[in-house]
Amino acid sequence: TLRLICTTTAAQRKNVGASGPEKYTEAFIKKQIEEFNLGKRHLANMMGEDPETFTQEDIDRAIAYLFPSGLFDKQARPMMKHPTEVFPEQRKVQWGEDGRPFHFLFYTGKQSYYSLMHETYEKLLNVQKHQDQMIAQDLPLQKEKRNLAGSRWLTKIELEEMLLEKVSDDDYSRFIQLLEKLVALPCADIEEKYIQKFSKEVPVQLQKVVIEPLQYDERGVAFSTGEGKRKTARATAVVYDNGTGKVTVNGIDVLHYFPVLQDREQLLFPFQFLGRIGKHDMVCTVSGGGRSAQAGAIRLASARALSSFVTEKEVEFMRQAGLLTVDPRVKERKKPGQEGPRRKFTWKKR
Amino acid sequence: RIMPVRWSRYNPSYLEPEVKKESYQKPLEELTEEEREQMELKAVRPIKAAPPTLSSSAFSDPMISKFTNMMMKNGNKVLARSLMSQTLETIKRKQLEKYHKAPENEKETIECNPYVIFHQALKNCQPIIGLSNITRGGKTYQVPVPLTDNRKRFLAMKWLITECRENKHRRTMMPEKLSQELLLAFNNEGPVIKRKHVLHKMAEANRAYAHFRWW
Numbered sequence: 001t002l003r004l005i006c007t008t009t010a011a012q013r014k015n016v017g018a019s020g021p022e023k024y025t026e027a028f029i030k031k032q033i034e035e036f037n038l039g040k041r042h043l044a045n046m047m048g049e050d051p052e053t054f055t056q057e058d059i060d061r062a063i064a065y066l067f068p069s070g071l072f073d074k075q076a077r078p079m080m081k082h083p084t085e086v087f088p089e090q091r092k093v094q095w096g097e098d099g100r101p102f103h104f105l106f107y108t109g110k111q112s113y114y115s116l117m118h119e120t121y122e123k124l125l126n127v128q129k130h131q132d133q134m135i136a137q138d139l140p141l142q143k144e145k146r147n148l149a150g151s152r153w154l155t156k157i158e159l160e161e162m163l164l165e166k167v168s169d170d171d172y173s174r175f176i177q178l179l180e181k182l183v184a185l186p187c188a189d190i191e192e193k194y195i196q197k198f199s200k201e202v203p204v205q206l207q208k209v210v211i212e213p214l215q216y217d218e219r220g221v222a223f224s225t226g227e228g229k230r231k232t233a234r235a236t237a238v239v240y241d242n243g244t245g246k247v248t249v250n251g252i253d254v255l256h257y258f259p260v261l262q263d264r265e266q267l268l269f270p271f272q273f274l275g276r277i278g279k280h281d282m283v284c285t286v287s288g289g290g291r292s293a294q295a296g297a298i299r300l301a302s303a304r305a306l307s308s309f310v311t312e313k314e315v316e317f318m319r320q321a322g323l324l325t326v327d328p329r330v331k332e333r334k335k336p337g338q339e340g341p342r343r344k345f346t347w348k349k350r
Numbered sequence: 351r352i353m354p355v356r357w358s359r360y361n362p363s364y365l366e367p368e369v370k371k372e373s374y375q376k377p378l379e380e381l382t383e384e385e386r387e388q389m390e391l392k393a394v395r396p397i398k399a400a401p402p403t404l405s406s407s408a409f410s411d412p413m414i415s416k417f418t419n420m421m422m423k424n425g426n427k428v429l430a431r432s433l434m435s436q437t438l439e440t441i442k443r444k445q446l447e448k449y450h451k452a453p454e455n456e457k458e459t460i461e462c463n464p465y466v467i468f469h470q471a472l473k474n475c476q477p478i479i480g481l482s483n484i485t486r487g488g489k490t491y492q493v494p495v496p497l498t499d500n501r502k503r504f505l506a507m508k509w510l511i512t513e514c515r516e517n518k519h520r521r522t523m524m525p526e527k528l529s530q531e532l533l534l535a536f537n538n539e540g541p542v543i544k545r546k547h548v549l550h551k552m553a554e555a556n557r558a559y560a561h562f563r564w565w
Contacts, residue, residue, distance in 0.1 A: 150390075150394065202394050203394075260428055260431075261431070262402065262403070262427070262431065265405050265407060265409075265410065266402055266405065268407070269400075269405045269406060269407070272405075272406055272407050273369075273371060273406045275371075292402050295402065296402055300399075316393070317374045319397060320367065320368055320374075320392050320397055321367050321368060321369050321374075321400060321406065322367025322369070322397055322398055322399050322400035323367075323399075323400060325396065325397060325398060325399040326399065327399040328359040328360065328399075329359050330359070
């Protein structure tokens, strides 16, 4: 008898259907949580700290100390997190023992999305009914406008997390349109609680701008420093009060350092905007970049320095004029197979 | 470094900066509904950095900067800017010469501000209607088509620059020739205005094909 040593792949393949992503049972997740808590207490003991008050930050520090890793990607290093953060939330089984699904919209494929749309439409009809009642009783309709600028709708990813199923771009835009329609009606205040589930607060941008306090030097003159950058140029500017408008760059007078009018205009831009041209002196140091990049860096540095001399409203005006944002535009890299960042090689027919 | 290709370095939620000082000094009552909403939106969204060509001083003009950029060759902005300033200076000198030679009653009609002359000349050069090539059944027709504001401004500036670069004596400098062209355009004369009229006549002649346009 001959022994078959090498078989074809068709004979080796077993009859297993394709399974989706791994499903985690509830018992499995519970076990993981218990193991995590035990492991946390062991770790606290090892580090000599109190097991009761051992926070997640302490865990991260301990793991980084015990298992130092030189890997670049933070996600690739060893980490110990709570199982709810490690294992993504999954839906429980949607059908009972007899195979019959629980939800009436199961066979649409996107049951949570369609049930959400149904609920929202129900609220819309409620509001319209209420509106008709108010008109029938001749009562005035409330017309208070919601502050649109202070809040935003949930993003597509946040909605996916909420519904635990994939939402396509089209579906998401339809949902947002329905919400906007609901909000646009005058008596939408009734459903305010429901709407708040899908909106998030946006903080006012001004709070992100850090304003340094004024410093005083030996002679009692107020001054403040600012740093700025543009492309590869880095600049630091020191703006003195009670000055005549003299500007010194790297120890050289501004007329000699920047012979081009455009650069000098850029240096004066923050002062001219605030109307304080002859009132301040400036001493700056700048390195790197080219002529225009250095001018832009000094402009940002001086704008930041001036924001400590000025009221908050004027700082907001400077921000809206684009003086306080770092310009993110840098030289684009050259790609392989092309002559430059965008230019392709000459096309030759043969 | 992660380099986004095919889109700008800014997040799409960034808004354009507003440089003019006057718009920030308006009191709250004078604003319309839309402007109030714009203000609230600006308070919440981040704003792009102002480009180096833009400034709040009285001397920076967006039209002049656009024109200087179009005149620039190989990125030599210094040269283009100096040519532009020399042009404006020559316009002022010529107008002042005319002003001092003119009799008393005509002195008020002569315009001396070079910026006003530049803007008016560009406006006079802008075509109202343009031609576009549409291919139907193998043959390409020139169909009269309305132009957007940007396209009109671009065409006017392009015609001026090509006119100055080509139709001149070898020894004339660019500022001199440009100032000549601008003054002629200001008075609705000159080769650029002629080109605009030729385009209008072609559009009028091809009026029959206007129904080929589907947008």
